[in-house]
Amino acid sequence: MPLTSSPEQPQPLRAIVAATKSWVERLGSVWVAGQLIELKRRSGAATHFLTLRDPLAEVSVTLTASTGVLDAAGPVAEGMEVVALVRPTVWSRSGSLTFECGDLRASGEGRLLAQIEQRKRMLQAEGLFDRARKQPLPFLPKTVGLITGEGSAAERDVLQVARRRWPGVRFVVKHALMQGTSCVEQVRDALTTLDRDPDVQVIVIARGGGSLQDLLPFSDESLARAVFACRTPVVSAIGHEPDTPILDLVADLRAATPTDAAKRVVPDVADERARVVQAGQRVRAAMLRLIDREAHVLATMRSRPVLADPIGPMNVQAGQVRELRARGERAVRARLREEAAWVEHALSRVRALSPRATLLRGYAIVSTEAGQPVDSTTIVSPGDAVVTMLADGLFRAEVTEVESRRESDG
Template sequence: MAMQSSPDTPKALGEVVRAVKGWVERCGQVWVQAQVIEMRRTRGATQFLTLRDVNDEVSASVTISSAVLDSAGPLSQGMTVSALVRPTVWAKSGRLSFECAELRIAGEGQLLAMLEQRKRLLQAEGLFAPERKKRLPFMPRVIGVVTGQNTAAEKDVVTNILGRWPAARLDVRHALVQGPKAAAEVMQQLAVLDSDPLVDVIIIARGGGSLEDLLPFSDEGLVRAVAAARTPVVTAIGHEPDTPIVDLAADLRASTPTDAAKRVVPDAREESERVQQALARIRQAIVAKVGQEQQQLTQLTSRPVMRDPGGSLEVHDERLQMLRMRLERAAEQTVTQHQTSLAHDLSRVRAMSPKATLERGYAILADGEGNSVTSIAEVDLDDDVMAYLSDGKLTLSITGIDDPTGNLSATMDDFGFDDPDEN
């Protein structure tokens, strides 16, 4: 019912806003379908969303409690939702808003939420851990391929592998890649290839498609089979933006089937060029090394000792001759010194010998037993003594003995001996 007013009898703004608020809130709750274009979380109990009509340029602000928002599952921008809302007007600002009492993810968004929940559970088990992933061989003996029969993905993988490495061996296994039986058939062919000891790498390939078309490659059983495979697995599912869960469990994710072919085999032309470049570098290194060694050899041979090896010996020979002459002179001097010293010692010995004394006219007396007689007290009258002279000996008989206390010097003069004190 319209409010009566005029320029003379205007209504208060607050009264009008409260009236509008009452009219709007009489609409009650209604389920609406819309797309989430903005989501603003706060630390409080109330959260804020902006919803937009799926087919029209109409948007509205929505307040929702944290409990209701969390119960809806993982929500992100762009998802389509069904919301039980009640329109209301903020009295202070007069702004129209909606209060959401229940929220459900609808359509593709619901499917994405389910896949997100499955992804989190498998990730919590460690199936996507980097340390579980195996390295691809440089040149696989046999390349296993699981793909749809006569599909563009099969053609891309086979053509690019053989184009890059014509000698490559392929074992292609066909399976459904879409529909409820697809995951089971892919798992079956994967097990066959994984059990073959000659297969060194396996490619699972499929072309692009909608989220529902790629749903088999997010199957929990297939994801676990890929994670448990003995052979390294490369996935090439859909296009670059597509990321089914099996990509996270694979040892390598390729953006497209063509990219997968580039990842599993090297390019023969590129490898040939690398070999030629390596050979050229080796030859260059050998030539440089030989030149360096030749230069060093030339420097060595240019040294005087190499031009005349005996030249250095001449210097040492001259020094050796000089040392030899000095040694000979030193030896001669030493011998001469020792000869002179020996002659002096011999002269002193001869001068001190008894024979020299005898030659000077002295005699040595000995009794009958051969003992030296040095005193008159050692002989008696009529004893025989031997007198040793320089040229022989005499046998003498004692006929008289002078008194020892007598004039000894006179007695010695009588026998022709020199006085010892004078000598």
């Protein structure tokens, strides 16, 4: 029932707000579709704010949602398409129109993205994205395995760029559907075949860009597990740089594009030749510096006096040896003269005390035949044989007469 009013009898503001609130809330809860363009989660708060936009019109509204509603919605992010159960209401204090969100769900691509995000979390928890388990690519693979669509631009880009960089590279190409229901099975079979080939040292899975639905097979769980189980390093080159299917995360290397994959798997022969030349130049420069340094050390050593005149120190030492030898000879001669003088003196004393010197003066030494000295007349008797020693010899005699002399007789 409409409210009556006039300038003389206006309605109170509270009545108008209450009536508006009543009219708006008659709509009840309704499901609406839109794009989530803003999500503000307030830490510790019970109510959070979301902004939905109609993608076909310049219409956007702000929603309020509880923490429980957001948690139940699963992984939602800005830019996703969602459906929300909203109830319009009016705040009595401000009279502003707002929408309370009682349920929130991803829809369309948003639902697919939510499913992929949930799958990513599960595989990440199992360790399929662990960097420590990723295999390094060989520097120059003997053979490169390529899985791509037959006659596709991705195949052409990979082959042309790789062969331009390294003309001798060899490819084993396996064609497979790169979208649709049979994509996962065909890619997985080709992957198994190439992984069993002992000559294939790296495998590239390449596809050009496309929509989320086109790239959906490369987020398949079975394909991700097959790539993780490969013994051969796998390079993912799916879509363009903004596209990130699960295959990019589980592969040993993610390439932004198929062209980038070709650059990653084989080196550029021109770059490698330039590096070899640069390395040779660095080695040559290092050797020249080493030779210059050693030549400087050698010149410094040659400039030292001992090397400038190597015989000089020997001459000095030889002079010292000659001087020491002369001093030694002089000392020996002086000592010999001293010892000779002492011997001569001792010899003179011995000669002076020698019995022979007495014998030379005319004296004689008389002894019995037994060698007993005859120093008294009492030792011999007439008829005894005696031996008389002179200075020049001795003779034997017989005592014929013994005459004793008294001391008083002088």
